[in-house]
Amino acid sequence: MDLFFECKRNLMSCFEFVLLITSVGLCSSTINYCDRSLCGRGQHIGCNATKGFAHACGKNAEYIPMDAKLKEIILNKHNTLRAKMAQGFSGFPPAQRMPTLVWDDELATVASFNARRCKFRHDNCRNTKEFKYSGQNLAMAKFRGKAVNPDERAAFFLQKWFDEYRHCPKSIIAKFPFSYKGPQIGHFTLMMNDRVWKVGCSMVRYKSAKWTNLFFVCNYSMNNILGRPVYTGGKTASKCQTDQNAKFKGLCSTEEKI
Template identity: 95%
Template structure:
């Protein structure tokens, strides 16, 4: 028999080398960057047999296709939400994936304080974890499952939040969904670690984004689908702007 639990926390292999000095105070303003004096390998909380799940071409395609399929659905107008005037196609970013790995290798289910890069000064983050015992879980399938669960928060998201992300919010969790649908986001990088705790095997999934939800700002601008795309539309993901469009 297989046992499974799923947890969410509020929106390259991930081991790529970087020349960025993550201890540079200009990256965070205050607080310490997750990559400053980052641990080598895995933290003690990960145990002895922790391993990275490779962010290979197949996994990247799964993550990007799932994100963009869901973003395109929203951009065309979905479940009473307005269509999006300018929703960029999400592209992979190796440095965002590397920084995500700094969190993942700690094996502690919590957001880091700062994950910015020189290119992306306001990076957002979504986290998920699955724990199971018995039959092994396919990491590719689990990544797609995590992304769908994040998107499914739309069921609890007031439509008014799309026009203005609230300064205070006390309702059901919606931050994963709104970050996935943010029209200022155009890059993503993720990392996944598998580790054991007692009889349980855990999959910890971290995705870092090129922008975060901004209080008082729209999640995306509603209007005629793709009417404000500056580089044309994506032929594969109907409703999204082309892959040349960034989130600025």
């Protein structure tokens, strides 16, 4: 299932972005990506993958390091927004058991296989041995002129994904639809999914024609499942198996594993 959304260009900054989501999963470099048990059908994104960039990336492509600062920005933004939703926000029900997201290096590594292709599309299979139904959000910024700060842009993408709540019918929280033709909501629902407890992201910068592109990929430990709740509504954190997070009120602690 692919959901697509595109914003109009901001003429002042010569900036535009595109967002995309799919139901996917990925692997780490220690796994035999060509093992067909990971995918069933189709080729795994990591099968015969290298650490280099694809031809589409051009000569000056660069990987944006996921250093401690950028990881913290990504996790804090996710968890701040999840905590807001878990406490009840904008008419959405509170969440009984919304885990705090923690970083996963394997998810991030496999996300980089997609990012280093420099093509804004999803691969056919990215399952890991631990996460059989991994979800994914993609975003891309195209800009020229003044350089875009990757840290700021990552936070911007995450906020835009969350802002889809404005178009999300409340009923979808209780049951993700088998058929949906409304405005984009998939990024938001995946970010708020209460079966997700790990995330890993990757970012690549490359040039095409007159544009510089910033391609951002986040992989999650679970995906939206058709016919299943996005999260279970009820008294905030009432079903946490561990303590509630002291920093992100409404979320279960970082020890909560799904």
